[in-house]
Amino acid sequence: MDVKEEEKVPYFGNKSQTVTPTTSMELCPSDRLVTQLDNWYDGDHTFNVVEILENQDPNITMDTVSNVLFHHTEGDTQYIQGIEELEKLGTVLHCNKEWTQGQYFDYWLFDYKTRIDDLNIQLNDAHDLKPSFLCLNGRPDVHRYLTLHYLMKNKVFDKGYVSFLNRYGQITNKTNWDNFMNIVGGETTAILKRIFYDQKLLLLDKSDNELARNDRDHAFHLYENTSISLVTETYCDNEKGTFITEKTWKPIANCHIPIYIGGTQILNHLREKGYDTFDDIVDNSYENENDFVIRIQRAIKALEDLINKIEKNKLNNDEIKQRLTNNKKLFLKEKITKRTVNKWIKK
DSSP: OOOOGGGOOOOOSSSOOOOOOSOSSOBOTTOHHHHHHHHHOOSOOOOEEEEBOTTOOOOOOOOOOSSEEEEOOOOOGGGSOOHHHHHHHSEEEESBTTOSSSEEOOHHHHHHHHHHHHHTOOOOOOOSOOSOEEEOOOSOOHHHHHHHHHHHHTTOGGGEEEOBOOGGGGGGOHHHHHHHHHHTTTOOOHHHHHHHHSOOOBOSSOOHHHHHHOSSOOOHHHHHTOSEEEEEOSOOSGGGOOBOOHHHHHHHHTTOEEEEESOTTHHHHHHHTTOOOOTTTSOGGGGGOSSHHHHHHHHHHHHHHHHHHHHTTOSOHHHHHHHHHHHHHHHHTOOOOHHHHHHHHOO
């Protein structure tokens, strides 16, 4: 679509900006979508990009313009209200794979790629398989308490590098703790009680403050000394669908075999995009379990079985290394294509 210079229509490419419509909804000041389009799209479409904050008044009005994109970087339905009204005005982009409204966009993939470039993050290459895993946990949500609980119950906790932090000060969120205790029947390990009551956190390479400043970078040795990533995504319960963030992409970019504790569509999404999900060596059937507590248990059992295979040298080391390298190459080639953009604006 050609841009007439005298109209001064905001567009992305090398001159992106966010347009301010006539609206009672606050705009997101971060220009997140515009940044990723600037960095990873080389087409010639013209848009008005409107970024919105959560929990804002959905009753907005806007002057008629073409190709309006609304963007929301969160995946919880409570954070984007009035989506029906927004769709009358333009295309709503979001990060929840299971929403039937709007258009899914892999925002966090490109956010992570941007941070890799901007911060010169050293990504790890494929190495000989090691019977150990990495599990990074920031905000202490219910599914993360459950993950630690079942790692210990299955006696695989000591085979991993595990962090558990107090991001956003959520250790004191007693609702999360009580919900966790209700699920496990009030019985849990001493280490989890110390995490909650005494705030004895599990640290690897970052404190809470360091995580707040940069949660994309990582210590090289964490991936170098492990071969599997047990990824606890932001949400795990089915009511919130499948919110895919940079956490999903970190193991792929750093040549790890991933096992996901999150929504039920993560692995399907990766397969659709051409990624190897190692279904021949990992029991990925856990992804089809609707009960998220059982899904966590089955994912950890899959982790345990994979560690055992590595310990007993049952895997072709060179073949797996090549497959991990292929995944990383595919990730590094990711672009926002014209085909993707055409789907956004198709009426």
